[in-house]
Amino acid sequence: SQKIEQNSEALNIQEGKTATLTCNYTNYSPAYLQWYRQDPGRGPVFLLLIRENEKEKRKERLKVTFDTTLKQSLFHITASQPADSATYLCALDGAAGGFKTIFGAGTRLFVKA
Amino acid sequence: NAGVTQTPKFRILKIGQSMTLQCAQDMNHNYMYWYRQDPGMGLKLIYYSVGAGITDKGEVPNGYNVSRSTTEDFPLRLELAAPSQTSVYFCASSLPGQGGYGYTFGSGTRLTVV
Numbered sequence: 001s002q003k004i005e006q007n008s009e010a011l012n013i014q015e016g017k018t019a020t021l022t023c024n025y026t027n028y029s030p031a032y033l034q035w036y037r038q039d040p041g042r043g044p045v046f047l048l049l050i051r052e053n054e055k056e057k058r059k060e061r062l063k064v065t066f067d068t069t070l071k072q073s074l075f076h077i078t079a080s081q082p083a084d085s086a087t088y089l090c091a092l093d094g095a096a097g098g099f100k101t102i103f104g105a106g107t108r109l110f111v112k113a
Numbered sequence: 114n115a116g117v118t119q120t121p122k123f124r125i126l127k128i129g130q131s132m133t134l135q136c137a138q139d140m141n142h143n144y145m146y147w148y149r150q151d152p153g154m155g156l157k158l159i160y161y162s163v164g165a166g167i168t169d170k171g172e173v174p175n176g177y178n179v180s181r182s183t184t185e186d187f188p189l190r191l192e193l194a195a196p197s198q199t200s201v202y203f204c205a206s207s208l209p210g211q212g213g214y215g216y217t218f219g220s221g222t223r224l225t226v227v
Contacts, residue, residue: 036216042221044203045218091156102155103155103156104155
């Protein structure tokens with residue numbers, strides 16, 4: 001069955017360092033991979049989308065890589081700040097239409113000042 | 114722009130009761146969705162709609178119903194509430210071809226069935 005995995009353990013890093021979160025998937029051929037931020041008690045907020053033919057995407061301090069051979073995406077936050085503390089979700093979308101978006105459970109990030 | 118607005122934010126239901134979760138968006142998005150989020154799990158799609166008058170089941174539709182009479186509104190109806198429906202419910206919307214644009218989510222409704 002289709003499966004998407006994010007590290008269930010929280011990631012703790014020091015302010016100023018680069019945070020790297022991982023999203024792995026199996027039995028899926030996504031056309032797009034998305035990353036969302038979710039704060040406690042709030043809905044997810046769309047951050048970045050990367051297409052299957054793109055290797056890397058950047059937006060300000062955020063960088064996403066997408067390796068369809070390894071079936072993995074890495075999400076990096078450079079020069080992390082305490083305000084970056086949140087849960088980060090990845091989501092996969094299929095290529096052939098329909099509504100096959102699957103979401104990971106998310107990884108909690110804590111950035112210490 | 115308000116984006117996606119959900120009401121209520123919290124609700125406690127007794128087993129067997131019914132209720133409607135409201136969702137409205139002001140971005141003129143054709144596509145709208147209802148998801149539920151349980152602790153430690155990814156979002157699960159309940160129902161979706163590609164436009165007014167068109168709805169379809171997602172991954173976990175049992176116990177729920179939807180309607181889409183206008184582009185803006187997409188209410189979710191719970192009939193005969195059960196403890197298994199205790200969850201946080203999110204409404205979302207997107208432009209057509211949802212994978213290419215990302216979703217806009219509401220702030221959620223936390224429902225407890227006792």
